[in-house]
Amino acid sequence: DIQMTQSPASLSASLGETVTIECLASEDIYDILAWYQQKPGKSPQLLIYDASSLHTGVPSRFSGSGSGTQYSLKINSLQPEDFASYYCQNGLSAPNTFGAGTKLELK
Amino acid sequence: EVQLVESGGGLVQPGASLKLSCVASGFTFSDYWMSWVRQTPGKTMEWIGDIKYDGSYTNYAPSLKNRFTISRDNAKSTLYLQMSNVRSEDTATYYCTRGLTPIGTTADYFDYWGQGVMVTVSS
Secondary structure, rough: OOOOOEEEEEEEEOOOOOOEEEEEOOOOOOOEEEEEEOOOOOEEEEEEEEOOOEEOOOOOEEEEEEEEOOEEEOOOOOOHOOEEEEEEOOOOOOOOOOOOOOEEEEE | OOOEEOOOOEEOOOOOOEEEEEEEEEEHHHHHHHHHHHHEEOOOEEEEEOOOOOOOEEEEEEOOOOOEEEEEEEOOOOEEEEEEEOOOHEEEEEHHHHHEEOOOOOOOOOEOOOEEEEEEEEO
């Protein structure tokens, strides 16, 4: 199985700040990676797929980058609705493993 | 509007069986790979498995393959998860998800998720 190591586990930031979340795959996943946002009590929502493609309706302040085994999610100019948990996911091969998540909290 | 509505969860005793259902609407169900993903109370996300749009192929997480079975009824736009010999570690919220690409070669990403159904395994 491909292991997905996500960091940090938690992150505290202020409105308007820019933050970056990292995801490290245990092997090359050829950019077949997604990022999801989950708000408390809600289902996850797809933000980014193929490492850098923004899903329909997702604000442009979200961006993804990376290649090989290292990927990142960047959120520019944090808005109140961005404080949530974020997960990366390997889409290359089954089992489609997820990172442990990053909880983004308001400072 | 795409909707995925799960049902069938609840409190179940260890060793019992349970069948979850997911009724889909708002899209052509038979065009999409579908998957089940679960989230533990500690928020760990685990992919359970998926099923091809025509039901001809299934894929499972190796640790669950012998106890969980995914099926679908395209005429009813319904996805199923049959769980057998459940254990305490199966306690989680179970999500039905849709693969991103219609008639794709796999369900690599999940663009719609149901609201989730809670399964609690306890005596």
